Amino acid sequence: MGRSLGLALYNLTASRPKAPPPAWPDRPEGRLVWLHAPGPGPLPALAELARRLIAEDRLPILMTCRDARAAPHGITLAAPPDDMPAAARAFLDHFRPDVAVMSDGELRPALLHETAQRQVPMLMVDARAPYFTGDRKGWFPGLMRSLLAEFDQVIALDETSARTFARAGMPQTRLRAEGRLEEGSRALGCNEAERAALLRLLGTRPVWLAACLPEEEEAAVIAAHRNALRLAHRLLVVIVPEAPDRSDPLARKIEEAEGWTVARRSMDQEPDAETEVYLADAAAELGLWYRLAPITFLGGSLYGAGALRDPYEPAALGSAILHGPRHGAWASSFARLGEARATRVIGTPGDLGDAVGDLLSPDRAARMAQAAWAVASAGAEVTDRVVMLVRDLLAARA
Secondary structure: OOOOHHHHHHHHOOOOOOOOOOOOOOOOOOOOEEEEOOOOOOHHHHHHHHHHHHHHHOOOEEEEOOOOOOOOOOEEEEOOOOOOHHHHHHHHHHHOOOEEEEEOOEEOHHHHHHHHHOOOOEEEEEEOOOEEOOOOOOOOOOHHHHHHOOOOEEEEOOHHHHHHHHHHOOOHHHEEEOOOOOOOOOOOOOOHHHHHHHHHHHOOOOEEEEEEEOHHHHHHHHHHHHHHHOOOOOOEEEEEEOOHHHHHHHHHHHHHHHOOOEEEHHHOOOOOOOOOEEEOOOHHHHHHHHHHOOEEEEOOOOOOOOOOOOOHHHHHOOOEEEEOOOOHHHHHHHHHHHHOOOEEEOOOHHHHHHHHHHHOOHHHHHHHHHHHHHHHHOOHHHHHHHHHHHHHHHHHHO
16 A cells, blocks of 8 residues: 555644553464454454464464453453554564454554555454544545555445445455354353253252352342242242352351351252252352353342453353343443343342342243343354454465
8 A cells, every 4th residue: 555645644643642652562473363452342252253263273362452451361462552653663563463353443544554564464344334543633535445445355244334334445345244243252161960960959940140249249139039039939049159258258148137048069068949049159160050040140230340241151051141230341242132132131139139030930031041142142154254264364375
């Protein structure tokens, strides 16, 4: 791509950096795939793409995002460079990516120009509409068209998004309306023998799960269980505390305040017919409880700092999802599930108890769980295609 008038004008609008250049982590060894998210929204889908490339191809992954708090396991996380020629060159000199995967539609002209100059293949995924990063103001003639022409493939969210990219100058031969990447997490595993034994023990008994419950929400779950027990006296709640060391004080609190029978997984106790509350002390076994409990409340979402688990975890395993208004790191996932009416939002302990009672009807829980599963599993074919594109581009570059 030539240094167009538009790019020259764009670079002239750059403000002086307010901070020194970031201290980037070391470049991973091997052929590096660079994924860029302009914000937290695209992160779940890019994390799933990264997981696939790591698991299936053993490729090192660099992810850049301004708002990421922690890198998923096995991913190198870095802040993107300021969108100015010198910063872009320093970033690319340091990381030397072999393929670049952008998302949403964000265009960083200085960075993309330098990437194209080095003949690094570029993809755009989950493409909604093209836009320049930041708050650069001005007229940049031909700049968007020339940048889009450098992409090997743009995968748009839908036909409307594809038409938006086409009007902006993306060549039709490299533009596809295929939908979103898969966002869902892999289904958490479990010990199948344990699952079968507990299933026999529980029989037809109704069960609900409070997953990763923080201390500030314990009273809400106890109150909700008290209310729901009026509708189903055999109802069992399985509580997975956020902190395992809460098990002892929580058991005492429940026994003293409610007089309920509490059993503890860490003490090899079983949830027999007399048990009203079962404390499952290890978050590592959530895959087991999602399978056994038709209803899951996601801890941290009511009064905590935000949901502590990805809602696609229970969605992938057929458990209907209840949650409060605090989404934590999973805002985009909750939004998509909410649009599909695949979750139920609760605001008070009374709401939680009512929702649990309502979903004790198997057909209602099943409808919600099916809707959640459909959202969690959507996009798998799109992710498959992007994985193949990355492989093809790396092979062509070999």
